Amino acid sequence: MRKSDYKVALIVPVYNEHETVETFVKTVFEKLEAEIEHIEIVFIDDGSKDDTVQIIENIQKEYGNISLIKLSRNFGKEAAMSAALDLVQADAIVPIDVDLQDPPELVLDFIKIWREEGVDNVFGIREDRSKDTNTKRVSSEGFYYVFNKLSGRVQIPSNVGDFRLIDRKIIDILKTLKERNRFMKALYAWPGFTSKGVGYMRPERVAGTTKWNYWKLWNFALDGIFAFSSLPLRVWSYLGGFIGVLSLIYMFWNLIKTLVLGNSTPGYTTLICVILFLGAVQLIGIGVLGEYMGRLTEEVKGRPVYVASKITGPLSKQLPKGMSNTSVGISYNEETKK
Ligand code: UDP
Ligand code: MG
Numbered sequence: 001m002r003k004s005d006y007k008v009a010l011i012v013p014v015y016n017e018h019e020t021v022e023t024f025v026k027t028v029f030e031k032l033e034a035e036i037e038h039i040e041i042v043f044i045d046d047g048s049k050d051d052t053v054q055i056i057e058n059i060q061k062e063y064g065n066i067s068l069i070k071l072s073r074n075f076g077k078e079a080a081m082s083a084a085l086d087l088v089q090a091d092a093i094v095p096i097d098v099d100l101q102d103p104p105e106l107v108l109d110f111i112k113i114w115r116e117e118g119v120d121n122v123f124g125i126r127e128d129r130s131k132d133t134n135t136k137r138v139s140s141e142g143f144y145y146v147f148n149k150l151s152g153r154v155q156i157p158s159n160v161g162d163f164r165l166i167d168r169k170i171i172d173i174l175k176t177l178k179e180r181n182r183f184m185k186a187l188y189a190w191p192g193f194t195s196k197g198v199g200y201m202r203p204e205r206v207a208g209t210t211k212w213n214y215w216k217l218w219n220f221a222l223d224g225i226f227a228f229s230s231l232p233l234r235v236w237s238y239l240g241g242f243i244g245v246l247s248l249i250y251m252f253w254n255l256i257k258t259l260v261l262g263n264s265t266p267g268y269t270t271l272i273c274v275i276l277f278l279g280a281v282q283l284i285g286i287g288v289l290g291e292y293m294g295r296l297t298e299e300v301k302g303r304p305v306y307v308a309s310k311i312t313g314p315l316s317k318q319l320p321k322g323m324s325n326t327s328v329g330i331s332y333n334e335e336t337k338k
Contacts, residue, residue, distance in 0.1 A: 007038040008111065008165075009090035012098050013080035014056075015046040019207035020098045021055050025066065028104045035108055040065040042315055043098075044084050047074035060313055067313030069331075071306055077211075078182040079306040079329075081162065085174055086326040087311070089318050093171055095162040095184075100206040102163035109198050110165035121188060121195035123164035125157065126202045135214075143221045147186070150229035156186050157197060164188065175327040180298050180305055182328075183224040226291055233292055236285040243281070304329045 010028065014021060025041065032039055043056050045068060053070060060066050069083050081095050092114060096102045102124065110122040129137050144158035162184055166174075173191040189195070226232065308331040311319060319333045 004037045006091040006115070007040070007089075008036055008092045008094060008107070009040045009042050009084075009088045010094045010096050010104075010107070011042050011044065011081060011084035011088060012096055013044045013046050013077045013084075014048060014052050014098050015074060015077070015080075015211055016048045016050045016052060017098050017208060018048075018050045018052050018055055020100070020205075021052060022059065023206055024098045024100060025059055025063070027100060029063070031105045032107060036111065040067065040090065040314060042067045042069060042084055042088050042313075044068075044080040045070045046077065046080040047071055057312070065314060067315035068311070069308050069315070070310040070312075072309035073307075075306045077162075078184050081184055082182050082328055083306045083308055083326075083331075085171055086329060087308070087315065087319060087331060089315075091168050092165050094165045097163065099208060101202055101204070102161070103200060103203070106163075106198060106200050107165065113196055113198070114165050114167065117196070118194065119196045120167040120170055120193035121164060123157070123160050123188075123195065123197050125197040125199045126159040126161065127199040128201045129159065131202070131204060139214075139217070143224075147221075147225055147228070150225055150231045151186065152229065154186055154189050154228055156189050160197065161185070162188075167193070169193065178328060179227070180301075180303065180328075181223055181227050181295055182305060183220075183227045186224060186228050222291065223295075226295055230292075232288050236288070239281065239285075243278070306330075308332060310334070 012024070021043070028041060041063075043066070045053050045056065053068070056066070056068050060068065069087060071080060071083065075083075084095075085093065092111070094107055094110065096104065096107070106124055110124075113119045113122045129140075132140075141158060144156065148155050166188060170188070170191045170193060174187060177187060177190065304325075306329040308329065311331060311333045316333050319331065321333055323330065323332050
């Protein structure tokens with residue numbers, strides 16, 4: 001066993017994952033325990049409706065380094081990760097999926113780069129997406145292109161998910177970001193510091209089914225774009241100005257035409273085209289306003305991002321007892337009696 005003075009925590013959001021949890025734990029310890037001296041797994045149960053929690057609690061009896069943060073209902077993966085970032089105390093945190101689509105052995109490469117090269121944000125890059133459908137590949141490429149064009153200073157590399165290693169200093173900065181709409185992929189990039197990507201092949205899910213569909217992905221993409229760019233909001237003044245100038249030119253042209261050639265009645269086609277076009281443009285503009293308004297309302301209400309109803313395992317001993325407000329959520333920790 002290698003001597004080390006740092007502690008690494010794998011944070012694993014789980015939602016109805018009774019088929020994958022056990023395989024995940026076995027694989028992780030098989031591949032990592034001999035290599036990393038202080039490693040812990042922190043599951044965040046995102047309101048599973050199956051017996052995921054019972055399975056995790058049974059596994060906890062076998063291993064001393066598995067903790068569970070149980071959320072009081074389904075809050076979504078981003079909220080689940082935020083809970084772990086708030087509560088976990090390790091020197092480095094690795095968000096990882098439970099379905100083994102993020103190969104645990106890659107964590108060793110992450111740690112090597114973190115320790116030896118001093119990189120603070122080491123992320124995995126999905127190199128082979130041949131298993132994904134064409135629609136998914138194209139839409140994902142399109143998203144990264146649009147996001148990076150609109151977001152300005154915060155750039156996210158394409159084909160990078162949540163799977164990465166982040167150093168304590170980045171985590172501490174993330175804890176100061178209080179927004180409710182948490183698009184973690186870009187939030188991880190926000191604090192800056194040094195970053196480096198490691199390529200890997202993303203395998204199929206080991207068991208169970210994906211929790212995503214195209215509608216959810218679309219809304220997720222909108223969340224990301226609206227959280228990191230106000231360009232969609234501002235573009236309407238420019239478009240309005242542009243159409244205004246065009247209208248003025250058209251007006252003068254019509255005025256001169258009428259003065260020179262006299263008045264003629266036709267104009268229905270032009271009129272209806274202009275009315276429909278402007279109507280559509282205005283509706284889109286109002287729609288975009290609505291997107292920001294809705295999100296603004298969420299932010300102003302300032303509700304907690306997550307509620308952790310129960311914390312068990314080693315983590316519970318490091319946290320204050322009873323109810324506590326953490327940076328973006330609320331946690332109940334009644335497990336310190338033991
Ligand atoms: N997940 C979650 N809450 C949700 C949906 C998903 O915690 O509301 C977890 C899920 O259990 C898994 C990870 O997020 O560990 C990634 O989900 P999935 O494999 O379905 O996503 P994909 O790999 O298809 O993008
Ligand atoms: Mg998956």
